[in-house]
Each structure stands twice: as structure tokens, then as C-alpha cells.
Amino acid sequence: MANQSDARKTQSRQTAGKKRNRNKVTALGVLGRIGIVLLTTLAIIFVWLYGVMAILCKGPSKTAKKQFVLSVQETSAIGFLANWFCSQEEIEAIKASNQVKDTQEISNTELVDVTAAAQDTERPDIEVVDVKGSTYRGKLMKIKDPTRLFVGTVPQFMDGDGMVVADIAARYGAIGGVNGGEFLDGVNGNTFTAKPIGLVMKDGQVLNGQTGTWHVTGITNDNKIIVGNMDANKAKESNIRDCVSIKNEIGPFLVINGEPQDIDGTGGGYNPRTAIGQASDGTILLLVIDGRMVNSIGASFYDLQEIMVENDAVNASVMDGGTSSQMYYDGSVINTPYSPTGPRTCPTAFLIK
Numbered sequence: 001m002a003n004q005s006d007a008r009k010t011q012s013r014q015t016a017g018k019k020r021n022r023n024k025v026t027a028l029g030v031l032g033r034i035g036i037v038l039l040t041t042l043a044i045i046f047v048w049l050y051g052v053m054a055i056l057c058k059g060p061s062k063t064a065k066k067q068f069v070l071s072v073q074e075t076s077a078i079g080f081l082a083n084w085f086c087s088q089e090e091i092e093a094i095k096a097s098n099q100v101k102d103t104q105e106i107s108n109t110e111l112v113d114v115t116a117a118a119q120d121t122e123r124p125d126i127e128v129v130d131v132k133g134s135t136y137r138g139k140l141m142k143i144k145d146p147t148r149l150f151v152g153t154v155p156q157f158m159d160g161d162g163m164v165v166a167d168i169a170a171r172y173g174a175i176g177g178v179n180g181g182e183f184l185d186g187v188n189g190n191t192f193t194a195k196p197i198g199l200v201m202k203d204g205q206v207l208n209g210q211t212g213t214w215h216v217t218g219i220t221n222d223n224k225i226i227v228g229n230m231d232a233n234k235a236k237e238s239n240i241r242d243c244v245s246i247k248n249e250i251g252p253f254l255v256i257n258g259e260p261q262d263i264d265g266t267g268g269g270y271n272p273r274t275a276i277g278q279a280s281d282g283t284i285l286l287l288v289i290d291g292r293m294v295n296s297i298g299a300s301f302y303d304l305q306e307i308m309v310e311n312d313a314v315n316a317s318v319m320d321g322g323t324s325s326q327m328y329y330d331g332s333v334i335n336t337p338y339s340p341t342g343p344r345t346c347p348t349a350f351l352i353k
Contacts, residue, residue, distance in 0.1 A: 100252030100301050101262045102215075106228030106238065107315045108257050114223050116281035117144045126176065126352065128329060131287070133303055135270050137296040138289035139327050139335050140307065141176060141352075146223040146282045148353040151180060151202055151242035154194050154346075159184075162193035162345035165328045169351055176329035178274050178286045180348035181217075181244030182251065182320055193345040198245025199232055200348060206232045209245060217251075217276060217317040218243025225278035227253045227317045244348045246320055254305040255316040263302050270298035272325040272338050276350055277308045277316030285311055286350065288327040292338040320346070 117123065127142045143149065152168045162183065169177050184195040199209035199216055213231045218240040220226055226238055235243060253261050254275065272291035278284055287307060291298025301318060308316040326343035327335045337343040 100248065100254070100268075101264065102229070102248040103253065103256065103261065104229055105256050106230065106234075107224075107226040109220055109222065109224040109226055109239075111257055111314050112224045112278060112280055112282055114146050114282035117146075117279070117283045120144070120281075126329075128334065131289075131307055133299065135297040136289045136291065136299040136303060138287065138299070140311070141178075141284075141286040141327065141329065142311075143284040143286070143352055144282075146219070146225075146278065146284050149219050149223070149225075149284050150351055150353065151200070151219075151244060152177065152349045152351040153196075153200065153202060153207065154348075156194070157196060157200075157208055157347060158194050159190070159192045160194045162347045164333075164343045164345055165326050165349045165351075166333060166343075168346070168349045169328050172351060172353075174351035174353060176286075176327070177349045177351035178276065178288055178327050179320055179324045179343075179346045180350050182246040183347050194347050196244070196347040198247075199230075199235060199243060200245065201232075201235060201240055201243045204236070204241055206235075214245040215248050215251065215253075216240075216243050216245050217253075217319070223282070225276065225284070225315045227256060227315050244319070244350075246318070251318040251320065252301055253315075253317045254301065254308050255313045258314050260305050260309055263305065268301040270300055271321055272323070273299050273301075273304055273321040274319040274325045274327075275304045275308065275316060276319060277311070277313035279312040280314050281312070283312075284352075285313055285316065286327065286352075288325050288335045290336045290338070291322075291325070293336065296336075319350070 123144055125144050129140050129142070131138045131140050152172050152174060154162045154168065155171070165177050165179050181200065182197040184190060184192045184197060196208050198214040200207045201218065204221070210232055213229055216230050216235060217225070217227050218235065219242050220239045221241045222239065226240060230238065255261065255277065258280070270291060273289045275287040276285065277287070285308065287304065289299040289304070290296040304318060323337060323339045323344040324346055325335070326333055326337045333343060
């Protein structure tokens with residue numbers, strides 16, 4: 001009887017083992033099929049995207065080709081896509097024929113009356129309005145009192161990560177703001193969002209860019225926005241209190257002394273963008289455009305210029321864009337930055353007290 005009992009137990013264990021093995025095989029089979037479906041789906045998406053890009057670049061529409069090349073070339077992450085379909089010579093030719101021409105002109109601050117807007121008691125101190133066009137959606141913040149504008153920075157410029165605008169604003173107790181100037185991004189394979197490029201000034205002190213001539217946007221001690229190509233000495237002579245820098249190719253001047261600047265071709269591709277300006281009555285204009293989304297592809301430099309001119313900007317320029325574009329106000333980021341992880345960190349920001 002004992003032998004029979006042992007035999008039954010052995011048989012039972014063998015049967016259970018076979019079931020477990022079958023279950024393992026079944027599970028592996030299911031996982032394998034899921035993996036095949038995912039890989040196939042990804043391959044289909046890749047082929048579809050490649051086909052779309054090929055049509056844009058090789059199709060009959062020269063405008064579509066230009067917009068594709070200009071849009072991806074402004075990004076540090078996917079700029080290489082243009083090289084899949086175009087030679088470097090073609091890319092450079094497209095960029096050269098679709099940009100805002102640089103200038104040696106510097107703002108005439110006498111064209112702005114900083115007291116005019118402040119005297120209008122019926123206007124709110126800060127107003128945020130929606131802006132929209134055929135390819136973009138965004139936010140425009142109007143600040144009646146220009147004395148509230150200043151540049152905020154990370155605690156230290158360094159080879160490391162910066163801070164999002166909300167956190168820079170928190171450092172200074174600011175109620176709002178937008179991202180500021182350029183930083184080291186993809187230079188020699190390095191990206192340091194806490195390391196600005198060019199002239200940065202705070203309270204009249206030069207924090208970065210002691211030597212060289214830079215593409216500068218700042219605010220004077222008289223609370224007037226000033227733009228122009230200048231070195232640190234010229235900035236001090238121009239009575240600049242705070243400023244940041246960004247090269248013309250990605251942050252051109254849009255309006256100088258009430259005159260829209262000359263834009264060749266389409267004036268850049270469609271991307272998320274940030275801009276700053278000042279109206280003749282002293283009102284500060286902070287603009288952020290969302291991009292790379294279904295409901296907002298993005299804006300060109302020409303689009304930004306149109307918005308600034310419509311709002312009576314005497315001087316206006318473009319800040320860093322792409323995933324950096326962010327507008328913070330009253331405790332929240334009020335635009336929709338193009339980034340699954342939230343706004344990108346930066347070294348500088350234009351803030352509102």
C-alpha cells in the first residue's frame with residue numbers, strides 16, 4: 001500500500017510539473033506575440049514617419065521642404081532628421097534665405113514713455129490673454145508697470161543643470177515670468193542648462209560674457225527694454241540694469257525703434273517660441289507660443305513679429321525656444337511646454353515682481 005501511495009504522489013508531482021511547464025510556455029508565447037505586435041507597430045510608425053518626411057523634402061512643395069528643414073534644425077534633439085533628406089549645403093542655403101536679418105542698430109529708449117500705462121487706472125496691473133493663429137496657440141502677458149521686470153538666474157552658473165522658470169521665480173518671490181537667454185546646448189556633445197552663453201547682467205553687474213560682442217536684450221535703469229549687438233562696456237554705457245543674450249539665428253530682434261525688422265522668406269520654421277517686448281506706453285509684453293502639438297504646431301519669427309506689432313511694441317526680441325519655452329504665473333505654468341517631463345531647465349529668466 002505504501003508503494004502505491006508513493007507512486008501516486010510521484011505521478012501527481014509529475015503531472016503538476018508538466019502543467020507548470022505548459023503554463024510557462026504559454027506565458028512566454030503570449031509575451032512573444034505581444035513583443036512582435038509592438039515591434040511591428042513601431043516599425044509601421046517609423047516607416048510612416050519616414051515616408052511623411054520624405055514627401056515633405058522630396059515632394060513638389062518647396063514651402064513644405066523649407067518648413068520641415070527649418071523646424072527640425074532649431075531643435076538640438078532631432079536636427080539630424082534634415083540631413084537624412086538634404087545635403088548640408090541645401091540646409092545652409094534654406095536657413096540663410098529664411099531668417100531675420102541682423103542689425104547693428106541699438107534701441108532708442110526715448111521712444112518709450114514708461115509712465116503712460118501706469119496712469120491708466122482702468123487697466124489691470126497684469127493681464128494674460130490667449131493668442132492664436134493658423135498654426136499656433138499661446139499666451140501673452142501684459143504688465144502695466146515696467147519697473148516690475150527683472151532678470152532672475154540660477155544660484156550659480158556652472159557645468160550642470162539649471163532650474164525651471166517656476167523655481168527661478170521662487171528664488172526671488174516673483175509672481176510670473178518666462179525663460180530667458182541662450183545656454184550651452186549640444187556644443188561639443190555637452191549640454192549644461194546652468195551655463196549661459198553671452199552677456200548676462202543683474203543689477204548693473206556683469207555675471208557672464210565679460211569679453212566679446214553679444215546679441216543682447218535687456219532693461220535699463222529707466223525701466224525701458226533695449227536691444228542691440230554690444231559688449232559689456234557698451235551695455236553699461238547704455239544704462240542697462242539687467243540683460244541676457246541669444247544669437248540672432250535662434251533669438252533675433254523682431255522690432256527696433258518701432259520698425260519691424262527685415263525677415264527673409266518664411267522667417268524660421270514652426271516651433272515653440274518665447275519673446276519679450278515693450279509697447280510705447282511702457283507696457284511689458286511677455287509672449288510664449290506652444291508647439292509640436294496637434295492643436296499648436298508652433299510659430300515662425302514672422303508670427304511673433306506680427307503679434308508684437310499688433311500690441312504696439314517699440315522694441316521686441318526672441319528668447320530661447322523649443323522645450324525651453326515656458327510661462328509661469330501665480331503659482332502655475334500656464335502654457336503647455338513641449339516635454340513629457342515638464343519645462344526644460346534654464347540659467348536665466350525674465351521675471352515679474
